[in-house]
Amino acid sequence: MKIRAQMAMVMSMDKCIGCHTCSVTCKNTWTNRPGAEYMWWNNVETKPGIGYPKEWENQETHKGGWILKNNKLELKAGGRLTKLLQIFYNPDLTPIDEFYEPWTYNYENLINRKLGKYQPVATPHSQLTGERIELKWGPNWEDDLAGVHITGKRDPNLEEAIKLAYEQVFMFYLPRICEHCLNPSCLASCPSGAIYKREEDGIVLVDQDMCRSWRFCMTGCPYKKVYFNWKTHKAEKCTFCYPRIEVGLPTICSETCVGRIRYIGIILYDANQVAKTASTEDPYQDHLSLFLNPHDPKVIEQARHDGITQDWLEAAQRSPVYKLAVDYQLAFPLHPEYRTLPMVWYIPPLSPMINAVSQENLLDTVEEMRIPLKYLANLLTGGKTEPVKQALKKMIALRSYMQKQYYDQGEDLLESLGLKPEEAKDLYNLLAIAKYSDRYVIPTNHREHSVDLHAAQGTVGLEFQEACLTCGLETYEEQNLIRKTEVQHGR
Ligand code: SF4
Numbered sequence: 475m476k477i478r479a480q481m482a483m484v485m486s487m488d489k490c491i492g493c494h495t496c497s498v499t500c501k502n503t504w505t506n507r508p509g510a511e512y513m514w515w516n517n518v519e520t521k522p523g524i525g526y527p528k529e530w531e532n533q534e535t536h537k538g539g540w541i542l543k544n545n546k547l548e549l550k551a552g553g554r555l556t557k558l559l560q561i562f563y564n565p566d567l568t569p570i571d572e573f574y575e576p577w578t579y580n581y582e583n584l585i586n587r588k589l590g591k592y593q594p595v596a597t598p599h600s601q602l603t604g605e606r607i608e609l610k611w612g613p614n615w616e617d618d619l620a621g622v623h624i625t626g627k628r629d630p631n632l633e634e635a636i637k638l639a640y641e642q643v644f645m646f647y648l649p650r651i652c653e654h655c656l657n658p659s660c661l662a663s664c665p666s667g668a669i670y671k672r673e674e675d676g677i678v679l680v681d682q683d684m685c686r687s688w689r690f691c692m693t694g695c696p697y698k699k700v701y702f703n704w705k706t707h708k709a710e711k712c713t714f715c716y717p718r719i720e721v722g723l724p725t726i727c728s729e730t731c732v733g734r735i736r737y738i739g740i741i742l743y744d745a746n747q748v749a750k751t752a753s754t755e756d757p758y759q760d761h762l763s764l765f766l767n768p769h770d771p772k773v774i775e776q777a778r779h780d781g782i783t784q785d786w787l788e789a790a791q792r793s794p795v796y797k798l799a800v801d802y803q804l805a806f807p808l809h810p811e812y813r814t815l816p817m818v819w820y821i822p823p824l825s826p827m828i829n830a831v832s833q834e835n836l837l838d839t840v841e842e843m844r845i846p847l848k849y850l851a852n853l854l855t856g857g858k859t860e861p862v863k864q865a866l867k868k869m870i871a872l873r874s875y876m877q878k879q880y881y882d883q884g885e886d887l888l889e890s891l892g893l894k895p896e897e898a899k900d901l902y903n904l905l906a907i908a909k910y911s912d913r914y915v916i917p918t919n920h921r922e923h924s925v926d927l928h929a930a931q932g933t934v935g936l937e938f939q940e941a942c943l944t945c946g947l948e949t950y951e952e953q954n955l956i957r958k959t960e961v962q963h964g965r
C-alpha cells in the first residue's frame with residue numbers, strides 16, 4: 475500500500491442556482507488576459523444540453539479518456555504509435571468554434587457616433603481577429619434551456635426524447651472545473667511530459683516551460699478542461715487555485731459561490747490501486763473503494779510511514795468530501811466511465827416531488843421525480859440508477875425528518891434507510907447550514923515536505939503508462955525524479 479493525499483471537491487447540484495459567479499470570479503482571477511479569452515476554467519452548464527465545448531460528453535467525436543481493450547487501459551485517442559504518427563496533425567483536436575469564438579462589443583460606437591437617423595448599437599467583434607462576427611455559440615448558450623429543444627437531442631445522457639416536451643421538461647445546473655483526476659488522461663496524452671500531478675496534494679498542472687504546443691492533452695481530457703492559449707501557444711488549465719490552497723484557503727470559485735454548494739477536503743487513497751481501479755467493470759463502486767478510511771489505525775500508520783503529516787491526517791478525518799462521498803454516499807463522480815477517476819464529485823439535484831400526496835410512502839416519489847433517475851445515473855454512475863436513487867431517498871428522508879423536528883410535520887423515514895437521528899443532524903449541518911470551516915477543511919502545505927513525499931511515495935501510481943515521446947524516459951517516475959532534482963537545485 476502506498477498512501478497519497480488528494481485535494482478533492484464536492485459540489486451539490488441540489489443547491490446551485492446557476493448564477494455564474496464562480497465562472498466570473500475564476501475568469502477575473504486566472505484567464506482575464508489576451509490569449510485566454512475563450513477559456514472558462516470554471517463554467518456552469520444547464521442540463522440537459524450539449525455544453526461547452528459542444529457535445530464534450532460524446533467521446534466518439536472527441537476521443538477523450540480511457541477505454542478497456544483486452545482488459546488493459548488505453549487512451550481512447552490512441553497510444554504512443556498513434557501519437558507519433560499524428561504529432562504534426564491531430565485529427566481529433568476540438569476546434570475553437572466548438573468552444574466559441576470570443577467576442578466583445580464596440581461600445582465606443584454608443585458614445586462617439588455622430589448624430590444620425592438611427593440609434594447607435596454596439597455590434598459584436600471577434601476578440602481574435604477584430605472582425606465583426608455573427609454570434610452562433612457561446613460558453614453559456616443553452617443557459618436555462620435556451621435552444622435546448624434543438625441541442626438537447628444531442629445530449630448523450632438523455633434517453634427519453636419525450637422529456638424535452640414542454641410539459642415534462644426538467645433542468646438543473648452543472649458547474650464544471652478540471653477534475654484533478656487520479657488517473658489523468660491529459661497527463662498520459664502529453665508527449666512532452668509537461669503535465670504533472672503534484673505529489674503532495676494531487677493537483678494537476680501544466681508546466682508552461684515544458685509545453686511544446688502539441689495539444690494532445692486537449693483531446694485526451696474527456697471533460698475538455700485543457701485549453702490552448704493562442705498567444706503564448708501553451709496549454710492551460712484550472713490550477714485548483716493552488717496558491718490559495720497552499721495557505722489553507724478554498725479555490726476562488728468556492729470562496730465566492732453564492733449557493734454555498736462547494737466543499738473541499740482531503741481524501742486518502744492507495745496509489746498502488748489506481749491502475750487496477752480504473753480498469754474495473756464498475757468504475758463508480760470501485761472508485762469508492764479506493765478511498766481509505768482516515769480513522770482506521772492501520773491506514774493512519776501507513777499514511778505516517780508514507781510521509782503524510784499529522785495536520786493532513788486530521789484534515790482527512792474531518793474532510794467533508796469523505797463524509798459526503800463515502801460515509802453518506804450522497805456524492806458521485808462525473809462520468810466515471812471515462813476511467814480517469816475524477817476528484818470533483820456531485821450531489822444529485824432533488825427535483826420537486828410530484829404526486830407526493832397520492833403516495834403512501836414519500837420515498838416512492840423518487841421514481842416519479844421530474845429529473846429522470848436514468849439521466850442522473852448516466853451523468854454520475856455510468857448508468858446505474860440504484861446508488862443515485864438511494865442518495866435521493868436519503869435527501870428526502872432528511873428533509874422530512876427536519877420538518878418533523880421544526881414544524882411537527884413530515885414522516886420519520888430515517889430508519890428505513892439505515893440513518894440514525896444523529897447522522898441526519900450531521901448531514902443537515904453539512905448540507906444546509908455548514909459554516910465556512912466545515913465546508914473547507916484545507917490544511918496548509920508543507921513545502922519542506924513536498925520533496926520528501928516524492929521520495930517516500932515515488933511516482934504518481936501510473937506505472938502502466940508509456941514512455942515520454944520526446945525525452946524517451948520509461949516512466950513518469952523518472953520524469954518526476956528529474957523534476958524533483960530541478961526543484962532541489964532551484965531551477
Ligand atoms: S479533468 Fe483535468 S486532470 Fe482530468 S483529464 Fe481533464 S484536464 Fe486532466
Ligand code: SF4
Pocket residue numbers: 489490491492493494495496497518647649730731732733734735
Ligand atoms: S457560484 Fe455557486 S451557485 Fe452560483 S453558479 Fe457557481 S456553483 Fe452555482
